[in-house]
Amino acid sequence: MGVHIIKMPDLGEGIAEVEVVAWRVKVGDRIVEDQVLADVMTDKATVEIPSPVHGTVTALGGALGQALAVGAELIRLEVEGEGNEHLSPKAPARAPVAAKAEARVDAVASAPVPAPVVPAKAAAPSQQQQQQQAAVAPTLRAAGEKPLAPPAVRQRAWDLGIELQFVHGSGPAGRITHADLDAYAAQRGNGGGAGGGDNRYAQRNGEHAVPVIGLRRKIAEKMQDAKRRIPHFSYVEEIDVTELEALRAQLNAGYGTERGKLTLLPLLMRAVVLAARRYPTVNARYDDEAGIVTRYDAVHIGIATQTEPGLMVPVVKNAEARNPWSNAAEVARLAEAARQGKALREELSGSTITITSLGALGGIVTTPVINAPEVAIVGVNKMVERPMVRDGQIAIRKMMNLSSSFDHRVVDGMVAAQFIQAIRGYLECPATLFVE
Missing domain, CATH: 4.10.320.10 (E3-binding domain)
Known part of the structure; x- marks a missing residue:
């Protein structure tokens, strides 16, 4: 028998360490080649680490939430033959560490693991x-x-x-x-x-400690950094989307079967693209350490997407080169990949401006947090029907607020207002979305 050590592989350029977010095996498990051993996170992408050999797990390289450097020991296996490391008298000394790691894994692991085998002599608890x-x-x-x-x-x-x-x-x-x-x-x-009684209002004193690891930790760190370093300036504008909704319904009736149904989002994306051409200050990234603002001709729109582990921001690259149906298809593809945990690292980075929406729960006003190092984020609130005055008459119109935030170090208040007013103009006269 020999020992085979699986080390943390190099997962991409610039990645020095990763975080262990789920163990798929535990000490004592018999594994086979290509079986997934662990899930690790780099940036916001989760990567599965498979086993290159058959063997039995003898030690885990760390606990959930622990950062491991590239090249560090991820897992130790006992294998047939010599393995890639000869056994030494020091090897048993790893057992307590492995046991401690296993205990922590069992305490907070979110991924299912095989049930332990109960010895025949052990009596089941009464x-x-x-x-x-x-x-x-x-x-x-x-x-x-x-x-x-x-x-x-x-x-x-x-x-x-x-x-x-x-x-x-x-x-x-x-x-x-x-x-x-x-x-x-x-x-x-x-x-x-x-025999009880009605205790629906009984006092409850439970406490449940939830480890902040994986994506949840990345979100916490990114939000904390954004709010600490970026002076946010928020601007809210009310938009009449009655005509836009009428056009969307007409497009879906005429082209929905052939090209797919349109939501409001791809039309808003087109409005952001056109408005950013007029106000390029908002389509930028700010390196505050180097003191450089980089403005982009391409518009790479991040789409804030809620997933089970937490908020992720897949990126629609070159939205300026896509029509609304192409944008809609790409948003659907990226959102599904993010929810399935299969989004690639390059699909979760490189955005120049972000759109966020709470959908039907969007509320009246929000104050979205900028997705650093970007300098602007556009937030969509819910659409409601309200009586409005038009040409001296009361009419029922479909209204929606845009709640947006800007980095006040880079974007002046006047420019922020002009940018949102430009978006409003496109959405309230939707035919202009298709005129260059």
């Missing part, structure tokens, strides 16, 4: 022991995982004010029983175990 274990800490199920319970148990949980999401299930396949409710109620001290 139902009473399971209930006692459940009373120590609440069960936290994965997002979207529904607790299993019969109707009678669900009704009793409702009467007791107990959320089944936090109740340990000791029945088959994790099904929650009346005994589980009693154990949970007794542990909370709400009197539910003896």
Whole structure:
């Protein structure tokens, strides 16, 4: 038997270290060639690291959230033959480190791992022991995982004010029983175990520590840096999008089957492209350490996209060279890649201006944070129908606010206002979007 050490590979130019965001294996697992060992993050791209050999895991190179330099030991395997490192008397000394790393992985790992094999001699814990274990800490199920319970148990949980999401299930396949409710109620001290009462307003004192790692950490660092270094100037304008929505409906009716349906976003992207030509100051990146502002002829639009791990910003490159249908198709492709965790590093970098939107939840006004080192971000608020005065008459119009932020070191308030007013002009007279 030999030892094979898998080191952190070089994942791209300029990448000196990565962060371990998920272990796919644990100490003792038997793995095969090409099996994914871990997920690591560089910038905002997550990369899977596969195994080049067969073997058994003997040590992990770090805990979740730990930064590993390129070339550092990622994982150690026991393999048939000599491996790539000869065994030495010092090798067993790694066991405590591996055990500690394994414990941390089990505590916070977000990716599923194979269940450990239970020895035949080990007796399964009794139902009473399971209930006692459940009373120590609440069960936290994965997002979207529904607790299993019969109707009678669900009704009793409702009467007791107990959320089944936090109740340990000791029945088959994790099904929650009346005994589980009693154990949970007794542990909370709400009197539910003896027949209960209406405790929907019972005091709750639970605390749940959530490690800030992976994408969540990257977002926190980037937002903190942006707010600390960039003096934000926000500008909000109301836009009448009645004519734009009428044109969009007409285009979808005439070309939707052939070219795909248009949302408001690709039309807004076209307006941003045209307005940026008139006010190039906003389509720029500011290197404040070097004291250089770089303005771009190309418009690379970042599209803020909500994913399960957190906010990502895939980039539509050269939006100025795309028509609305091409922009719509590229936005859909990039958004799906980001949500699936398959977006490439180059697809998540290089933007010169960003558009962000909360969709139907967009509220009336937002104050978006600039995606540094850019100098401008355009935020879309929700569209509503409101009575407006037009030519002395009250009419129902479709209205929408644009809430935008600018780097006041680079973009003066007058220029910011002129840029947004230019976008407003294009959107309120949408035929101009197609006139060069």
